[in-house]
Amino acid sequence: xxxxxxxxxxxxxxxxxxxxxxxxxxxxxxxxxxxxxxxxxxxxxxxxxxxxxxxxxxxxxxxxxxxxxxxxxxxxxxxxxxxxxxxxxxxxxxxxxxxxxxxxxxxxxxxxx
Amino acid sequence: xxxxxxxxxxxxxxxxxxxxxxxxxxxxxxxxxxxxxxxxxxxxxxxxxxxxxxxxxxxxxxxxxxxxxxxxxxxxxxxxxxxxxxxxxxxxxxxxxxxxxxxxxxxxxxxxxx
Numbered sequence: 001x002x003x004x005x006x007x008x009x010x011x012x013x014x015x016x017x018x019x020x021x022x023x024x025x026x027x028x029x030x031x032x033x034x035x036x037x038x039x040x041x042x043x044x045x046x047x048x049x050x051x052x053x054x055x056x057x058x059x060x061x062x063x064x065x066x067x068x069x070x071x072x073x074x075x076x077x078x079x080x081x082x083x084x085x086x087x088x089x090x091x092x093x094x095x096x097x098x099x100x101x102x103x104x105x106x107x108x109x110x111x112x113x
Numbered sequence: 114x115x116x117x118x119x120x121x122x123x124x125x126x127x128x129x130x131x132x133x134x135x136x137x138x139x140x141x142x143x144x145x146x147x148x149x150x151x152x153x154x155x156x157x158x159x160x161x162x163x164x165x166x167x168x169x170x171x172x173x174x175x176x177x178x179x180x181x182x183x184x185x186x187x188x189x190x191x192x193x194x195x196x197x198x199x200x201x202x203x204x205x206x207x208x209x210x211x212x213x214x215x216x217x218x219x220x221x222x223x224x225x226x227x
Contacts, residue, residue, distance in 0.1 A: 046216060096212055098158075098210055099169055103148075
């Protein structure tokens with residue numbers, strides 16, 4: 001039973017356009033959400049996070065939107081760059097419960113020239 | 114800037130053998146974690162530690178053991194390797210809880226059990 005779902009295994013986006021990666025969750029106890037980026041043969045790198053008291057968090061080209069009623073969050077990358085080609089993992093946990101961190105399966109983003 | 118260092122990077126074990134995956138961090142982080150990532154899947158938490166001398170189980174602890182005798186090191190022990198433990202193992206650390214501080218990951222150990 002997947003508590004964090006990334007339903008798109010892969011996504012291709014033209015360089016310069018917007019990339020939108022989606023994540024759905026089922027556990028209403030989750031109140032903290034993170035996005036990680038992973039290149040091949042490397043560990044994941046933290047990208048951006050959001051707590052449930054917010055509906056948007058922005059950091060440069062990256063924005064995460066949270067819709068609590070729909071149990072849905074999305075990561076927007078604008079504009080998309082070649083270096084953004086990677087696997088993106090969505091993760092969720094109840095606040096301050098490190099033993100309950102759940103990761104999605106990831107979405108592979110391809111930025112096309 | 115070493116960050117989180119994992120050794121070895123690759124290892125092949127026979128069924129029933131044992132080994133220790135090493136993890137060291139030089140950021141003076143209190144929290145450390147071990148994850149496994151199976152092909153096409155997300156990361157799953159095996160064990161974690163909130164400080165030296167304290168360890169707790171994560172989602173998938175069976176078949177593994179950990180210890181945390183120092184702040185810097187958090188080794189993961191496989192006592193009787195089984196094919197189901199073939200995976201990529203990631204160690205991570207953070208200054209505080211993941212909801213207050215992001216995790217820093219090592220580059221992983223790819224382990225095959227044959």
